[in-house]
Amino acid sequence: MVEQNLRYRADEPVADPAVTVDAFADQSNATAVRIEPGDDARLLLPHLDRIALVEVNFPAYTDGRGYSAARILREHGYAGELRAVGDVLLDQLSHMRRCGFDSFAPNQPISSEAAEQAFGTWPEVYQKTVDGRPAIWAKRHPA
Amino acid sequence: MYQYDQYDRSMVDARVAEFRGQVERRLAGDLTEDQFKPLRLKNGLYLQLHAYMLRVAIPYGTLNSRQMRLLGDIADKYDRGYGHFTTRQNIQYNWIKLSDAPNILAELATVEMHAIQTSGNCIRNTTSDQFAGAAADELTDPRPYAELLRQWSTFHPEFDYLPRKFKIAIIASETDRAAMRLHDIGIQLVKNDAGEIGCKFHAGGGMGRTPMIAPVIAEFVPALQMISYLEACLRVYNRYGRRDNKYKARIKILVHEIGAAEYRRQVEEEFAHILTLGLEPPAEELERIKGFFEQPGFEVGASDELDLSDPDFALWVDQNVHAHKQPGYAIVNISLKPTGGIPGDATADQIRLMADLARDHSFDELRVTHAQNIVLPHVKKADLYGIWQKLDEAGLAAANLDLIGDIIACPGLDYCALANARSIPLAQKISNRFADLGRQRDLGELKLKISGCINACGHHHAGHIGILGVDKKGVENYQLSLGGCEGADTSLGQITGPGFSEDGVVDAVEKATDVYLAHRAEGERFVDTYRRIGMAPFKEAIYAKEPAHG
């Protein structure tokens, strides 16, 4: 299997292996954690300052719980790496980026050129999320 | 009506370009069918029994004449000369070629239309009251709020892979013409004691396998917090809605399993957090949108007088024309249910005629109703006779609105890959059996709804008389239910008993109407009598052994 990671951060990648959410609670030195679709991302909120990497697993791309997990973390100020792993396909990259993911480890490799094109799918966005892009309504009514 | 600005246009254009690329990848073999299917579904393109089917969104059921005309032209150019208006206020084409689909979307984009999110486990096209902006009983026009919802739900990045599809309806009258409480979320715009407009939220309604009526989860959310509240509702559903069983994945199951109170508690908690994020479009945006929905330039002092000397016209006015808030004006309902016809189907010529009538007589506006009919919302009473004559010539003057001939039916097994039994031939037989308009009018309001499978696209649970087609060892079989109702007094139908053959269910329907006629009290509709006397007399008559005919 090709190990591939699209990463859009300037800092150094974390080398630590990601632990489960359950294990994380007991390991005060862990800095990387992996969220499965059924996990409650809110359990991590008290510990955001010591987390450097959160992996959100998508066992099937049709399971959209990871999008909410990502936004919740970002909305509460998480600034570390947020990586989508698993069944991550080209056609989902743009939405994932909008929900706060800044790195991707897809099962099937995606070229960085194709990924760049995917991020550019939507010239504008209707919603304010956590990616900093101004919503259309904000452009229509500049403060 | 709302008009796109450069931002709205750029979104729809981007979608056309994206889908063109996806179709090219599929035809070139770069995408497998498994990979392509969810992508085409997000653009409303299904593979049905005979061909691809394209479902085009008609946002909150509102159209102008250019849009309607193009829908007719597309039927001629890319389909086989007709389209099918659906119970979700959309239109479907039955004979589309995959290679044509991107061009159709490009043509639709020229009149500010699209097929975005007309399928898939995402937020679907928001539906609303077909009389919005015209009804005398509305608190405010719900369409600006519906447009706000359209924009918010379009390509929402967090809610594109929900546990299941998600349908929102919004109304602003006490009279619910949109079956609001049978939606995943139903919003009624209300006023509080201070006279401010807000949203009464209902969550967890729906039809399908497990029909449920949505309970109230918030009595009053300020209008300028509507989007934030929806974000909270959807986030709780996205995180906790069941994903282990597609038949238990709708929000109604979540609300039912944890209880409305617990769902509300979770939503409120999320809502409090979301309010801190500034996700809500500002008041100026709602005002901007409202500017597109200003009252048309009605002629002041237009006459309310009508010459009803033509008896057929008089019948049509009595049945199909509804009171308008503006003196001298009326709301025209065009029934797409001619005797023996296919409910909801209209030919390209009929579609274009309705477009012309809207342009010339209804301030350029049309509506599609969830009962699969068309509305001209703002017609001067003086124009009614001329309009009726043109409709009559085109086979569009069936005077049967809300009568037993105004049948809702899904496409059923004649077209749909999911269906278990045919719906349309049954609708045609019932329509023919009750062809006599005098008899229909004597029966009064009687909503008959037919679904060809448990997905309930034909809304059979909400029919005064509901019929569900099932597959009984390879043979079509029909279950009859009575007592369903939509609107302010929403109720779900109860099954009468064992199912019937196609002809058998037509007889059973007739027997049910006979019971009603024998028992009705003054002013009672079929459903009222049913509620008063209960199932037993109906059941007895329907399942009575036939006496031998002499």
Add this chain to the structure above:
Amino acid sequence: MKIITASDLRTGDVVWWTGDGWSRHVNDAVEAGEHAEAVIARENAKQIVTDTQVIEATRTDEGVRPAHIKDRIRALGPTVRLDLSLKPADPAAGNWVI
């Protein structure tokens, strides 16, 4: 007998496997035989058809009759629009699907 049916990838038309190609007419369908899976894999790979499946049918005096009503309706066309079906001239064509 078992026969193979699919939809034309570009047009969506219903098609039936004839042994060396695809026909729109169910009466051209042949027994799928032991190699059905290989046929399906090969034909899917050509990007000409999609949604390929093996279904039950019987051969009668009138031709090939799919076992399930859904496939009979696919073979004919919508029974409520026989003018658009494969038997537009036969007003009784719909009886065949029952």
